[in-house]
Amino acid sequence: MYHFHYSPGACSLAVHIVLEETGAPYMAEIRSAKNSEGTSRQDYLALNPKGRVPALGGVPGGAGGAANLLTEAVAILLFLARTHPDARLLPATPAGEARCMEWLSWISIDLHGIGYGQLWRPHRFIADPALHEAVQDRGRENIRAANAHIEHILSDGRDWAVPGHYTVTDAYLAVFWLWGQRIGLEMDGDHPHWARLMGKVHSRPAVQRAFRQEGLAQTQAAHQSRADEQA
Numbered sequence: 001m002y003h004f005h006y007s008p009g010a011c012s013l014a015v016h017i018v019l020e021e022t023g024a025p026y027m028a029e030i031r032s033a034k035n036s037e038g039t040s041r042q043d044y045l046a047l048n049p050k051g052r053v054p055a056l057g058g059v060p061g062g063a064g065g066a067a068n069l070l071t072e073a074v075a076i077l078l079f080l081a082r083t084h085p086d087a088r089l090l091p092a093t094p095a096g097e098a099r100c101m102e103w104l105s106w107i108s109i110d111l112h113g114i115g116y117g118q119l120w121r122p123h124r125f126i127a128d129p130a131l132h133e134a135v136q137d138r139g140r141e142n143i144r145a146a147n148a149h150i151e152h153i154l155s156d157g158r159d160w161a162v163p164g165h166y167t168v169t170d171a172y173l174a175v176f177w178l179w180g181q182r183i184g185l186e187m188d189g190d191h192p193h194w195a196r197l198m199g200k201v202h203s204r205p206a207v208q209r210a211f212r213q214e215g216l217a218q219t220q221a222a223h224q225s226r227a228d229e230q231a
Contacts, residue, residue: 002026003057005048007039008214009178011073011112012054016214017171018077020206022084028213031055056080074104077168089168099162103169107146111176115142119183140183147180147191154193161197170201178216 004019004026006012019026031039031053038044039051047066048055059070059079070076078101081089090097118125118139122132150173154161161169177198180187188195201207 001058004028005031005044005053005055005057006214007032007053009182009216010053011108011172011175013175013178013210013214013216014073014168014172015054015056015076015080016210017174017207018080018087018089018168020209021089021171021204022080022087024080024084073172074101074108077104077172081168088165089171091162091164091167096162096164100167100169103161104172107172107176111143111146115139115146116179118142143180143183144185147176147185147187147194150176151191151194154197160200166201166204170197171207174198174201174207 002019002024004012004015006016006028007030010032016028031044039048039053045051047057047069048071049065050071052071054071054073054076055065056070056076056079057066057068059068059076061067062069063071065071070079078090081087090100116139118135120139122135122139123129125135126132160166161173173194177187177194180191202211
């Protein structure tokens with residue numbers, strides 16, 4: 001059984017969705033900086049010195065933390081998709097899998113690490129608090145630019161992020177759709193192609209289960225209602 005460490009609504013949501021898609025047994029444990037089981041607790045840092053989520057126990061090997069603990073969302077998504085091929089969460093061809101990794105790598109670095117990092121963690125970029133607002137403003141600009149690029153990619157009429165069928169990429173995109181809403185962006189109005197994709201993603205039972213388990217059902221339901229109205 002996997003041991004899944006997550007924070008509700010964080011990037012770990014994509015892993016939560018994929019765990020539900022695979023049907024693999026797992027135990028979930030909340031690791032949120034907002035409660036007593038946060039990622040900065042010594043017991044968690046002993047497992048995962050990075051102090052981040054997601055982390056997945058039950059994967060052979062190690063990288064400086066507890067044995068058999070896998071970290072980094074992109075690595076965990078790839079591992080789960082590869083070890084549960086019946087779920088069909090990766091394309092069957094090398095080119096298709098590379099396109100998934102192209103999406104995941106860019107999103108994790110540019111949109112997550114830079115854009116949202118600047119907005120929510122400006123101290124990671126510059127120590128002077130007087131300059132944090134400027135860093136946050138730049139983060140919003142970078143987020144908007146990345147979101148526009150996602151919309152541009154999806155505007156060619158493709159059915160899923162990687163054309164052909166639903167993959168881990170679509171689950172990962174659901175996180176950043178949610179985050180865009182969270183920071184007050186007009187996601188539906190500004191990104192109609194992405195909105196249509198999210199309507200399909202949110203209709204999946206596995207996605208709905210993950211949202212409910214993380215206390216996000218109301219947000220998902222509100223978006224689904226808007227997507228239905230636009231259909």
